[in-house]
Amino acid sequence: xxxxxxxxxxxxxxxxxxxxxxxxxxxxxxxxxxxxxxxxxxxxxxxxxxxxxxxxxxxxxxxxxxxxxxxxxxxxxxxxxxxxxxxxxxxxxxxxxxxxxxxxxxxxxxxxxxxxxxxxxxxxxxxxxxxxxxxxxxxxxxxxxxxxxxxxxxxxxxxxxxxxxxxxxxxxxxxxxxxxxxxxxxxxxxxxxxxxxxxxxxxxxxxxxxxxxxxxxxxxxxxxxxxxxxxxxxxxxxxxxxxxxxxxxxxxxxxxxxxxxxxxxxxxxxxxxxxxxxxxxxxxxxxxxxxxxxxxxxxxxxxxxxxxxxxxxx
Numbered sequence: 167x168x169x170x171x172x173x174x175x176x177x178x179x180x181x182x183x184x185x186x187x188x189x190x191x192x193x194x195x196x197x198x199x200x201x202x203x204x205x206x207x208x209x210x211x212x213x214x215x216x217x218x219x220x221x222x223x224x225x226x227x228x229x230x231x232x233x234x235x236x237x238x239x240x241x242x243x244x245x246x247x248x249x250x251x252x253x254x255x256x257x258x259x260x261x262x263x264x265x266x267x268x269x270x271x272x273x274x275x276x277x278x279x280x281x282x283x284x285x286x287x288x289x290x291x292x293x294x295x296x297x298x299x300x301x302x303x304x305x306x307x308x309x310x311x312x313x314x315x316x317x318x319x320x321x322x323x324x325x326x327x328x329x330x331x332x333x334x335x336x337x338x339x340x341x342x343x344x345x346x347x348x349x350x351x352x353x354x355x356x357x358x359x360x361x362x363x364x365x366x367x368x369x370x371x372x373x374x375x376x377x378x379x380x381x382x383x384x385x386x387x388x389x390x391x392x393x394x395x396x397x398x399x400x401x402x403x404x405x406x407x408x409x410x411x412x413x414x415x416x417x418x419x420x421x422x423x424x425x426x427x428x429x430x431x432x433x434x435x436x437x438x439x440x441x442x443x444x445x446x447x448x449x450x451x452x453x454x455x456x457x458x459x460x461x462x463x464x465x466x467x468x469x470x471x472x473x474x475x476x477x478x479x480x
Contacts, residue, residue: 173204174205177204178234187202257287262289262292263308263309265307265311266293266294267295271293273327274311278461286453296364311326311440313438321441324439324458328466330434332408334406334426334430336405336426338424346426348427353382354385359388361391386405393409400423406426
């Protein structure tokens with residue numbers, strides 16, 4: 167096969183993604199009949215059917231699945247190459263699409279993006295907040311923000327946060343009515359506030375002390391899907407919560423919450439910005455990752471401010 171037009175491949179991918187000729191045509195700003203005709207000609211030249219069509223549905227054939235798997239990455243590389251060259255102007259441009267948890271995105275929005283967006287007015291950043299651990303490549307993201315331990319090994323990871331700790335906390339009233347736990351196995355006799363991921367799985371508490379570890383599926387009447395809510399539930403005496411230390415600074419200081427099993431709460435690496443190692447990052451992402459790295463380094467050295475300097479040579 168020769169003379170495959172990029173428009174045909176773009177049309178093919180759009181139909182596969184939306185499972186609809188009409189939706190794909192709207193995205194590509196062409197008529198459904200024109201798109202259908204183009205794909206029919208494409209299939210005829212290839213000598214193989216790519217889609218099974220009915221009046222109500224569109225689905226990839228086995229051949230279509232194989233083609234999609236091969237061309238999606240190639241088209242993404244082409245887009246990145248064009249964007250990279252275009253960004254070599256005096257005003258770097260492009261769009262960076264990032265998947266992040268709310269807690270992971272917050273420091274970027276508060277501390278990195280204000281000066282970054284001012285320095286690069288033609289760069290757009292889109293942050294999709296999602297509690298699930300997504301495959302950033304398969305889902306079309308340029309980068310992600312997650313705990314370092316959750317980042318796949320084939321990614322470049324840039325630490326953007328301090329080491330963190332999960333801690334077990336309860337209200338003084340709860341601990342007055344219940345004997346405080348002295349070891350992880352004591353949690354079996356307590357009311358614990360459980361946490362459920364968006365995937366549906368229950369978070370098991372991982373405790374560690376001097377090399378000894380304990381992973382516990384704690385008991386409890388209350389299950390939540392938000393760490394702040396878990397901390398709030400502990401503060402009103404519902405039970406013991408296992409939450410990030412940085413979200414309970416105020417209630418610990420005021421005495422509304424008290425630590426338990428503190429020696430079983432070791433630190434672990436915090437949030438990082440990550441992106442595929444096997445692809446050359448577009449200039450916009452490269453500049454953003456540099457800004458994030460600079461802010462993180464400033465935090466480690468005690469600096470409170472970050473000034474992003476435009477690099478005219480990019």
